[in-house]
Amino acid sequence: MSSSEESTSAHNVPMPSRQSPLYENCSVYSPRGALMFRCSRKKVEWYLHRKLAISLNEARTVIQLTFEPKGNGRVGEGEEYYLEDRENICVGCGGQVRLTAHHIVPFQYRKFMPLEIKSHASHDIVLLCNRCHDAYENKALGVKKQYAKKYDIPLEGRGYIPHPQHRRLHAAAKALLLKDHEIPAWRLEELESQIREFFGIDGSVDDEVLKQALELPLLSRSDDFEEHGQVVVRRMSESELEEFIRMWRRHFLEHVKPQFLSEMWRVEDPVRNRDAAYLWSR
Numbered sequence: 001m002s003s004s005e006e007s008t009s010a011h012n013v014p015m016p017s018r019q020s021p022l023y024e025n026c027s028v029y030s031p032r033g034a035l036m037f038r039c040s041r042k043k044v045e046w047y048l049h050r051k052l053a054i055s056l057n058e059a060r061t062v063i064q065l066t067f068e069p070k071g072n073g074r075v076g077e078g079e080e081y082y083l084e085d086r087e088n089i090c091v092g093c094g095g096q097v098r099l100t101a102h103h104i105v106p107f108q109y110r111k112f113m114p115l116e117i118k119s120h121a122s123h124d125i126v127l128l129c130n131r132c133h134d135a136y137e138n139k140a141l142g143v144k145k146q147y148a149k150k151y152d153i154p155l156e157g158r159g160y161i162p163h164p165q166h167r168r169l170h171a172a173a174k175a176l177l178l179k180d181h182e183i184p185a186w187r188l189e190e191l192e193s194q195i196r197e198f199f200g201i202d203g204s205v206d207d208e209v210l211k212q213a214l215e216l217p218l219l220s221r222s223d224d225f226e227e228h229g230q231v232v233v234r235r236m237s238e239s240e241l242e243e244f245i246r247m248w249r250r251h252f253l254e255h256v257k258p259q260f261l262s263e264m265w266r267v268e269d270p271v272r273n274r275d276a277a278y279l280w281s282r
């Protein structure tokens with residue numbers, strides 16, 4: 001799963017494409033022989049290594065648990081989606097190249113949600129090709145802006161401390177890099193001395209130093225900094241949170257119009273994981 005959608009991503013950051021398939025479609029059966037859920041090879045090896053399961057095929061892609069899980073395993077009503085094989089294609093257009101794992105409920109919100117919701121995440125992570133992804137992200141940004149307004153919390157968060165000194169150094173470095181002959185010599189010397197003083201240099205100021213000056217942050221986060229997603233999620237009641245998740249699912253369907261999404265995937269599917277046994281399998 002990609003977590004490239006980091007807290008500060010108020011802007012559209014292109015996501016790196018996946019090198020490995022998202023779905024490995026290994027099968028986990030209960031001791032009674034019921035198919036419980038699909039998972040990765042890594043997870044299968046985790047069970048086998050701890051002798052919590054035995055392998056049912058040579059390829060070690062089908063296993064059976066050796067313990068009776070709490071509850072009746074993964075699948076409850078509305079959760080059939082988890083039992084299907086998944087294809088490594090874009091759910092939007094069926095494309096097979098430049099695929100990224102897309103969070104239907106943006107990661108910047110989901111990461112602040114309770115574990116019982118987060119542990120349900122695979123329902124709301126699907127594969128999209130870069131084209132479908134980028135087109136959709138623009139639409140998603142519009143929704144995020146609405147929430148920014150509704151909860152009065154900007155997308156970039158709140159609680160930054162400005163660094164006026166860095167700002168002055170930026171201005172000085174930019175002017176010096178321009179090598180504008182119209183700037184009088186005394187002024188250039190003044191700008192250079194600001195840079196020299198900050199970096200503790202005696203000699204001449206070269207372009208490398210000026211570029212370093214341009215990398216100085218203009219803002220940093222204070223101790224009370226709050227992320228956009230953190231505030232939005234905190235201010236929602238349990239039922240508002242559920243509706244929020246369903247809203248994102250509907251929005252995704254409406255705008256991506258996925259042609260290759262499982263028919264088992266439904267907006268109304270549960271958003272919470274009520275089955276402790278599944279937590280075992282993470």
Ligand SMILES: [Zn+2]
Nearest residue numbers: 090093129132
């Ligand atoms: Zn696509």
